[in-house]
Amino acid sequence: MIQINFESDIPVYSQLADQIRKEIQANHMEPGTMLPSDREYCSMLNISHMTLKKAMEILVSDGLITRKKGVGTFVSPPKIKQELFSLSGFTGDNSGEEHSVSSKVLEFTIGPCDPEIVSRLGLTPETPVVVLERVRMINDEPVALEKAYLHCPDGQPEKLTAYDFGRESLYRVLRKDFGIQLGYAQETIEIAYGSRRESQYLSCSIDTPMFKLERTSYDTQGRAVELVQSFYRADKYIFSATLIAPQSGSKQ
Amino acid sequence: MIQINFESDIPVYSQLADQIRKEIQANHMEPGTMLPSDREYCSMLNISHMTLKKAMEILVSDGLITRKKGVGTFVSPPKIKQELFSLSGFTGDNSGEEHSVSSKVLEFTIGPCDPEIVSRLGLTPETPVVVLERVRMINDEPVALEKAYLHCPDGQPEKLTAYDFGRESLYRVLRKDFGIQLGYAQETIEIAYGSRRESQYLSCSIDTPMFKLERTSYDTQGRAVELVQSFYRADKYIFSATLIAPQSGSKQ
DNA sequence: CAGTGGTCTAGACCACATG
DNA sequence: ATGTGGTCTAGACCACTGA
Numbered sequence: 001m002i003q004i005n006f007e008s009d010i011p012v013y014s015q016l017a018d019q020i021r022k023e024i025q026a027n028h029m030e031p032g033t034m035l036p037s038d039r040e041y042c043s044m045l046n047i048s049h050m051t052l053k054k055a056m057e058i059l060v061s062d063g064l065i066t067r068k069k070g071v072g073t074f075v076s077p078p079k080i081k082q083e084l085f086s087l088s089g090f091t092g093d094n095s096g097e098e099h100s101v102s103s104k105v106l107e108f109t110i111g112p113c114d115p116e117i118v119s120r121l122g123l124t125p126e127t128p129v130v131v132l133e134r135v136r137m138i139n140d141e142p143v144a145l146e147k148a149y150l151h152c153p154d155g156q157p158e159k160l161t162a163y164d165f166g167r168e169s170l171y172r173v174l175r176k177d178f179g180i181q182l183g184y185a186q187e188t189i190e191i192a193y194g195s196r197r198e199s200q201y202l203s204c205s206i207d208t209p210m211f212k213l214e215r216t217s218y219d220t221q222g223r224a225v226e227l228v229q230s231f232y233r234a235d236k237y238i239f240s241a242t243l244i245a246p247q248s249g250s251k252q
Numbered sequence: 253m254i255q256i257n258f259e260s261d262i263p264v265y266s267q268l269a270d271q272i273r274k275e276i277q278a279n280h281m282e283p284g285t286m287l288p289s290d291r292e293y294c295s296m297l298n299i300s301h302m303t304l305k306k307a308m309e310i311l312v313s314d315g316l317i318t319r320k321k322g323v324g325t326f327v328s329p330p331k332i333k334q335e336l337f338s339l340s341g342f343t344g345d346n347s348g349e350e351h352s353v354s355s356k357v358l359e360f361t362i363g364p365c366d367p368e369i370v371s372r373l374g375l376t377p378e379t380p381v382v383v384l385e386r387v388r389m390i391n392d393e394p395v396a397l398e399k400a401y402l403h404c405p406d407g408q409p410e411k412l413t414a415y416d417f418g419r420e421s422l423y424r425v426l427r428k429d430f431g432i433q434l435g436y437a438q439e440t441i442e443i444a445y446g447s448r449r450e451s452q453y454l455s456c457s458i459d460t461p462m463f464k465l466e467r468t469s470y471d472t473q474g475r476a477v478e479l480v481q482s483f484y485r486a487d488k489y490i491f492s493a494t495l496i497a498p499q500s501g502s503k504q
Numbered sequence: 505c506a507g508t509g510g511t512c513t514a515g516a517c518c519a520c521a522t523g
Numbered sequence: 524a525t526g527t528g529g530t531c532t533a534g535a536c537c538a539c540t541g542a
Binding site for chain 3: 011012013047048049050051054068069070071
């Protein structure tokens with residue numbers, strides 16, 4: 001039973017989010033279970049729509065619930081865990097498990113591009129760059145928007161465009177067919193809100209927080225191979241990593 | 253100049269957030285610069301307070317601005333970059349740079365604790381556990397709340413309590429004075445909203461999104477050493493990592 | 505004190521989904 | 524047509540800050 005203390009200095013929306021969270025967990029509500037509608041909650045608790053919505057937004061961003069316009073509010077399935085810090089890429093990380101992985105190619109072009117990107121790849125401004133943008137899906141649900149800028153393998157960008165990267169793994173193709181061995185990568189991860197565009201492709205609301213990842217990968221000779229910018233839905237993802245300690249105690 | 257298109261199907265708050273973001277970047281506004289007050293924006297743009305506030309919330313979570321009750325809205329300094337995936341810990345990661353690092357100890361106790369924690373450390377339920385909770389600060393600003401559960405080194409938990417972990421690095425003490433060599437760690441990272449408690453210690457509003465990290469560290473023999481749960485302010489932090497590819501092409 | 509941001513309301517209208 | 528969530532308003536009151 002939800003009880004709001006209106007005298008408390010804890011905001012109503014915050015009390016509400018806490019209590020609904022506890023109700024979902026305590027009752028072991030199955031993913032997909034529908035919660036009472038906004039209007040029901042409002043009249044039940046004598047709360048205004050805006051206040052209730054703010055509580056719901058917190059739970060949405062926490063990944064506990066999903067809201068569908070015209071339909072209702074539902075308990076979410078638990079977050080998907082992504083092995084972040086392997087160099088196997090999306091397909092490698094998520095395949096072979098209980099999830100089915102696929103991609104939709106949004107852009108696949110070759111040409112000059114943004115000078116900032118080019119310079120971060122260590123190339124001269126005129127060098128053509130392969131741009132591959134994909135929506136990544138798990139169980140046919142979009143979970144990430146990924147845009148890769150590639151230094152063309154052995155100067156023959158055209159060879160790449162023959163592949164269907166809706167199905168193929170980019171990393172696999174680079175390794176198997178172009179002999180590119182990845183050596184290391186630099187990655188940053190932060191929280192950001194997507195723009196209209198990201199939210200549309202990931203079919204979430206514009207104020208859903210997302211993981212914004214940026215990765216630059218280098219081959220074993222230290223040449224930049226790709227720069228990837230991706231948005232992952234933070235309400236559907238947990239990242240995980242295994243860290244190995246440096247062998248000899250040199251640092252610090 | 254900010255222009256809102258009320259006919260557009262892009263929400264007003266979203267247009268607003270985009271445009272204010274662009275203004276800050278285009279005008280190279282210095283960190284600390286004060287923005288117009290809510291009321292000014294509202295009357296200037298014929299926007300209601302609630303709508304404006306929603307735009308501001310997006311920018312706050314993006315780390316672009318900071319709002320202080322009774323004072324105003326200010327441009328934030330850029331996010332701090334944290335080497336996430338080194339095993340050197342907070343002190344090691346952030347010291348020796350332009351930042352001054354410190355901690356405030358909130359709890360430092362020894363005793364039995366939550367059965368779930370104990371079992372994840374691979375211990376029997378009665379085994380006493382050292383609990384060390386700290387607020388981590390950079391330049392005297394709180395950026396993280398960190399709670400560590402430690403398996404007592406060589407069964408002598410009392411030895412640990414002699415240290416002042418407001419100043420000492422936990423990892424350094426474990427290595428230098430207890431001979432514990434960390435071998436590897438498992439880490440997960442997700443986005444969550446802090447509770448009242450986290451927001452208070454990190455002095456941010458209750459709806460600020462945070463990175464929630466959980467790390468279990470193991471020594472070179474594979475014994476669990478610690479389990480750490482931390483909250484990092486997502487509006488102040490970017491995580492970065494360097495990934496090294498596996499040497500021989502075994503996996504996948 | 506006046507000005508700031510934070511919360512909340514009651515009600516309006518919308519776009520959307522379903523029967 | 525009804526019910527859903529999403530947006531927006533105009534105004535209220537609060538707690539906080541700084542002069």
